[in-house]
Amino acid sequence: MDSGPPTLGLEDGTIDVERLLVEPHDGHASMDSVIYFNEKTPENAMDIKDVSCSFGGLDTAIAQEGEDILNGEVLDSMPNEVEFGYFRSHNDFCSMGDDYLVGVEFAESITDLDYGSSEGLAASVSDNQMQSTSAGSDTHWKSSLFRIKQVLDCQKAQLDIGSSESDIPSCNKCEMLVEENPSISPGSCTVQNIGKTHNSPSCSYQDIISDGNDGGHSPSDEMFCSPMTQKNDEFEVTGQDGETNIFPWQEALTSVQAKCTDLPTQKISRKPTQRYVDELTSVQANCTDLPTQKRSRKPTQRYVDELADPIPPYSRKRREASTSTLKDKSLGVKDHKKCHVASRTELPAEESSVIAIQVPFGSLAHKECPKGRTCDLAQHVDARNLMTKPKAIHKKRDDCIIAMTPKKRDDCLTGAHQKKRDDCIITESPEEVSGRRKHHRLWTITEVRKLIDGVSQYGVGRWSRIKKLFFSTSAHRTSVDLKDKWRNLLKASGILDQGRQGEKKRNMAWRPLPKSILRRVCELATIYPYPKGQRPKIPHIQHDSPDRSTDITLSDYRRILRSINGS
DNA sequence: TTTAGGG
DNA sequence: CCCTAAA
Numbered sequence: 001m002d003s004g005p006p007t008l009g010l011e012d013g014t015i016d017v018e019r020l021l022v023e024p025h026d027g028h029a030s031m032d033s034v035i036y037f038n039e040k041t042p043e044n045a046m047d048i049k050d051v052s053c054s055f056g057g058l059d060t061a062i063a064q065e066g067e068d069i070l071n072g073e074v075l076d077s078m079p080n081e082v083e084f085g086y087f088r089s090h091n092d093f094c095s096m097g098d099d100y101l102v103g104v105e106f107a108e109s110i111t112d113l114d115y116g117s118s119e120g121l122a123a124s125v126s127d128n129q130m131q132s133t134s135a136g137s138d139t140h141w142k143s144s145l146f147r148i149k150q151v152l153d154c155q156k157a158q159l160d161i162g163s164s165e166s167d168i169p170s171c172n173k174c175e176m177l178v179e180e181n182p183s184i185s186p187g188s189c190t191v192q193n194i195g196k197t198h199n200s201p202s203c204s205y206q207d208i209i210s211d212g213n214d215g216g217h218s219p220s221d222e223m224f225c226s227p228m229t230q231k232n233d234e235f236e237v238t239g240q241d242g243e244t245n246i247f248p249w250q251e252a253l254t255s256v257q258a259k260c261t262d263l264p265t266q267k268i269s270r271k272p273t274q275r276y277v278d279e280l281t282s283v284q285a286n287c288t289d290l291p292t293q294k295r296s297r298k299p300t301q302r303y304v305d306e307l308a309d310p311i312p313p314y315s316r317k318r319r320e321a322s323t324s325t326l327k328d329k330s331l332g333v334k335d336h337k338k339c340h341v342a343s344r345t346e347l348p349a350e351e352s353s354v355i356a357i358q359v360p361f362g363s364l365a366h367k368e369c370p371k372g373r374t375c376d377l378a379q380h381v382d383a384r385n386l387m388t389k390p391k392a393i394h395k396k397r398d399d400c401i402i403a404m405t406p407k408k409r410d411d412c413l414t415g416a417h418q419k420k421r422d423d424c425i426i427t428e429s430p431e432e433v434s435g436r437r438k439h440h441r442l443w444t445i446t447e448v449r450k451l452i453d454g455v456s457q458y459g460v461g462r463w464s465r466i467k468k469l470f471f472s473t474s475a476h477r478t479s480v481d482l483k484d485k486w487r488n489l490l491k492a493s494g495i496l497d498q499g500r501q502g503e504k505k506r507n508m509a510w511r512p513l514p515k516s517i518l519r520r521v522c523e524l525a526t527i528y529p530y531p532k533g534q535r536p537k538i539p540h541i542q543h544d545s546p547d548r549s550t551d552i553t554l555s556d557y558r559r560i561l562r563s564i565n566g567s
Numbered sequence: 568t569t570t571a572g573g574g
Numbered sequence: 575c576c577c578t579a580a581a
Binding site: 461462463464479480483487 | 569570
């Protein structure tokens with residue numbers, strides 16, 4: 001009953017299952033239990049069989065799915081079925097409700113169910129379980145147990161695991177990583193351990209489990225490693241002492257097999273008995289053990305960010321003062337997220353393939369880059385900054401740099417430099433977020449195209465609609481952004497006169513926009529005069545579709561289709 | 568809340 | 575992009 005210190009390994013070499021079971025690794029997780037196999041060897045096949053045996057009646061899925069396995073054809077059929085895959089089993093024992101996910105009840109429930117699957121259910125349960133059940137909230141447990149017993153009574157004859165499945169409450173799936181992989185736990189449980197476990201009655205599974213399980217944890221994935229955790233482990237855990245682990249595991253598995261070998265070849269050995277449970281537990285222990293260890297080792301981004309986030313010396317009081325706090329907050333959060341996440345994930349996916357259209361005249365050489373991979377970023381950035389209105393330079397320089405580096409470098413640099421760039425961005429973004437302005441994200445050609453399509457479809461001024469339909473995926477780009485961009489496009493197209501000649505000249509720098517885009521902008525501009533219509537409103541807007549481009553565009557196509565269909 | 572428009 | 579006024 002005194003399980004001692006929370007160490008995983010007990011003195012006698014066994015595993016402190018309790019801890020493993022009770023400790024939620026990941027807060028919660030589905031009780032998926034899957035048995036992974038990494039090798040196609042017959043031994044593994046046996047493993048599966050064994051495991052299923054161990055689960056006994058609890059695991060119907062395995063029994064069913066791996067029927068042939070259990071029927072003794074393991075060696076032949078197994079490898080194919082199981083190789084590197086996993087058996088997903090809907091375990092009945094996982095079916096206990098939330099009530100079971102707490103402390104003693106849970107563990108006991110498992111045990112009970114386990115027994116329930118065996119012939120000795122009645123005896124075992126009545127003798128051991130009932131007595132040991134002291135918690136007050138065990139009504140559920142009892143009822144479950146009762147049900148199980150009923151089921152068994154009714155179906156004892158056929159000994160069909162599957163029969164109990166339907167009667168036992170909904171079940172969760174448990175995953176169990178039975179990899180020989182080095183990634184598996186650093187020797188928390190060795191062969192010897194397993195052996196001892198099943199050899200020493202004092203350390204029976206049940207004992208261990210019921211031993212002081214009052215922590216009130218929710219062992220959601222207790223007994224079997226949760227899928228999530230495990231999968232993470234698969235990747236995150238690099239074999240530190242992998243080599244040493246391989247061996248123990250193989251042996252462990254072998255021993256487990258051995259135990260099961262004497263079981264009837266019939267698919268159901270109704271009596272897993274304590275040994276198997278113990279072994280299973282041991283195996284599980286190995287799996288379960290992983291998460292905790294791994295989790296500790298990942299300082300990663302967050303800390304980097306925090307360290308790099310030196311609360312901006314000056315916060316934009318302007319914004320704080322003027323805008324509502326709510327809005328600011330949401331924006332702040334959003335932006336913040338964007339900086340950390342979007343800049344790394346979203347950009348590559350969405351924008352990396354496309355180049356921004358704004359190309360300073362300083363580098364006309366690149367402007368015609370069709371697909372746009374302009375590569376001398378520094379040049380671009382500098383040129384852009386220099387081009388900016390003098391008064392704006394002081395304020396925009398950093399913005400531009402920050403904004404442009406991610407994208408353009410994404411386009412141009414290879415993965416080798418990626419990390420460095422990310423760091424750079426991350427380092428700067430916090431300041432930007434809280435202190436200055438929204439991340440300046442250049443418009444990609446695809447975005448511009450979307451905008452144009454949107455305008456052609458909905459007309460100018462329906463920015464929010466366009467945003468909703470065309471930019472739903474890009475969290476940035478508010479309707480205001482769309483509007484601004486459209487305005488800029490008009491400027492770039494020379495449609496919107498800035499009034500000053502200088503402006504026009506500067507517009508030339510934007511000309512690198514694909515002609516098709518500029519043309520479409522012009523066309524749309526004639527159709528949809530920019531709000532407040534400086535230009536004569538062209539009254540004649542065709543019936544259903546506003547699109548008026550001369551080239552065949554998607555919207556044209558749609559319009560034509562529509563007209564055809566209509567008539 | 569969305570748009571328009573100035574900065 | 576930001577901000578604000580207006581609707």
